[in-house]
Amino acid sequence: MATKDEILEALADYQVQCNNNQRLRRMQRDWSKLIHFNSEDTGDWFTMDVVKGEITAFEPGARGVPDIIVTTLSENLCDMFWGDLNPSQKYLDGEIKVKASQEDVMRLDAITMIIWPDV
Amino acid sequence: MSDLEGIKKQALKDFAEFVSPMKARTMKSAGLDIIEDRREGASVWDITGRKYIDCQTGSGIMNAGRHNREIIDALKDALDTYDIGVFLLCSRQKADLAKKLAEIAPGDLKCSIFGTGGGEANDAAIKLARGYTMKPEIIYAEKAYHGHTGFALSAIGRDAYKEPFEPLVPGFKMVPFGDAEAVRSAMTKNTAAVILEPIQGEGGINIPPDGYLQEVRAICDEHEALLILDEIQTGLARTGKMFASEHWGVVPDIMTVAKSLGGGIYPISATVFKEELMDFFIPHPFIHLSTFGGSDLGCIVALATIAYIEKHDLAGNAERMGRRFRVGFDRLLADYPDLLLEVRQKGLMMGLQYTNQSIGPRLTKKLAERGVIAVYTGNDPTICRFMPSLVITAEEVDFVLNALEESMRELSKEGGIGKND
Numbered sequence: 313m314a315t316k317d318e319i320l321e322a323l324a325d326y327q328v329q330c331n332n333n334q335r336l337r338r339m340q341r342d343w344s345k346l347i348h349f350n351s352e353d354t355g356d357w358f359t360m361d362v363v364k365g366e367i368t369a370f371e372p373g374a375r376g377v378p379d380i381i382v383t384t385l386s387e388n389l390c391d392m393f394w395g396d397l398n399p400s401q402k403y404l405d406g407e408i409k410v411k412a413s414q415e416d417v418m419r420l421d422a423i424t425m426i427i428w429p430d431v
Numbered sequence: 432m433s434d435l436e437g438i439k440k441q442a443l444k445d446f447a448e449f450v451s452p453m454k455a456r457t458m459k460s461a462g463l464d465i466i467e468d469r470r471e472g473a474s475v476w477d478i479t480g481r482k483y484i485d486c487q488t489g490s491g492i493m494n495a496g497r498h499n500r501e502i503i504d505a506l507k508d509a510l511d512t513y514d515i516g517v518f519l520l521c522s523r524q525k526a527d528l529a530k531k532l533a534e535i536a537p538g539d540l541k542c543s544i545f546g547t548g549g550g551e552a553n554d555a556a557i558k559l560a561r562g563y564t565m566k567p568e569i570i571y572a573e574k575a576y577h578g579h580t581g582f583a584l585s586a587i588g589r590d591a592y593k594e595p596f597e598p599l600v601p602g603f604k605m606v607p608f609g610d611a612e613a614v615r616s617a618m619t620k621n622t623a624a625v626i627l628e629p630i631q632g633e634g635g636i637n638i639p640p641d642g643y644l645q646e647v648r649a650i651c652d653e654h655e656a657l658l659i660l661d662e663i664q665t666g667l668a669r670t671g672k673m674f675a676s677e678h679w680g681v682v683p684d685i686m687t688v689a690k691s692l693g694g695g696i697y698p699i700s701a702t703v704f705k706e707e708l709m710d711f712f713i714p715h716p717f718i719h720l721s722t723f724g725g726s727d728l729g730c731i732v733a734l735a736t737i738a739y740i741e742k743h744d745l746a747g748n749a750e751r752m753g754r755r756f757r758v759g760f761d762r763l764l765a766d767y768p769d770l771l772l773e774v775r776q777k778g779l780m781m782g783l784q785y786t787n788q789s790i791g792p793r794l795t796k797k798l799a800e801r802g803v804i805a806v807y808t809g810n811d812p813t814i815c816r817f818m819p820s821l822v823i824t825a826e827e828v829d830f831v832l833n834a835l836e837e838s839m840r841e842l843s844k845e846g847g848i849g850k851n852d
Contacts, residue, residue, distance in 0.1 A: 400460040406845040
């Protein structure tokens, strides 16, 4: 089980990885979303703002009306933000649940593919 | 690793590098990282020798079965004498196919122009409707799918396919599918045509309420607008009749046919229309051309495909095997209410509606693990589409149903399957 602080630390890394990747930024420049992450074993929620492909903010708690809700175990959240798991694989195994359009599910997976192509 | 596994791994790696990395990744995640090798009847074999019952069939390309020998022999014979042909010249093969299409098409549909794929056929249909009526507006349905080319793309009922390419062709109005009054409300004196699939394929195997198509036909007649029916997925015996519009006794002004017209062997499509619409092409015989559309070889393949469908009564088999599937689906519906909401079916055009959108992709993976290829629909991921070849046997139907039952049993033990997940 990962703590709230560990998840926030992983989110911070994820933000840096995403925002520093120019190819990803260019690819996602038409993508602006409010994303909620739900750590189902700890009950923690996190909110992430993506504006034109840039992660502009993240914070604990569930703010606003999300476009995307990702629900999974705290360990999976950390592994996803650190590039240690294939989110698409976990989604298809039922370990990660995503409430979103198919396009947005694909976009989330595309982020992992660009930053961690071997995952 | 065996040689074949090595060849497969390299093919997938090269596909990812030179064709589409995201497609390769998605297919792998879904358990569909299959490199097709042998194909026969309702089945396909991965290059490593694993057999699958193909219930995707390129969304209905393989009505006459995979790698159909009779159709291949017709093409081989043709290749001894012919090539594609010069599109500018008149062609006996085009004439023969147009005549055959007039024979099997509903009502008084008579003339044809040819293309290479469904989008091109629908482009031609919309151009013909606008040209003939000299009116600009086209009414289409939510969740509709008519192809990714210019005019057809404008008539797709899913924003994600269209937004990056806007502005699209103007004059297109979207209405809910199955609601004739919405069509009436959208009609103006400038409406050239209403374009519909008799049963929506990508939209989620949406079967319209009885009376809908008849009402739309009447509304079109009242407003001197044309009715275009896109039979690209539904046509050529898929639903238990040669064309789905026959279930409701509706004759369109223009009908488009593609996918299985090429027998899974050679790309060809047709836009079939009433003789009076030929009046548009008489002063403009060269206004819509296709270099490869209706090539001599393609027409020969299409004629062989239609002959096969008729000779082997594939419409009848679609009806019989459809009923067999239905018995199994109804059992699953009763046993797995947390997973399944509804069965949508006409012959072998079948869709299972799941309780939430994550089930479609997850079940696709579980089915692939059990030797069945079935994928959720493009415009509605809560619907898993089953469109096997119409040559499918009772044993193969049972194999698919058993794979579904096992997959659902396994899925029901996992989380995230309820309506609210």
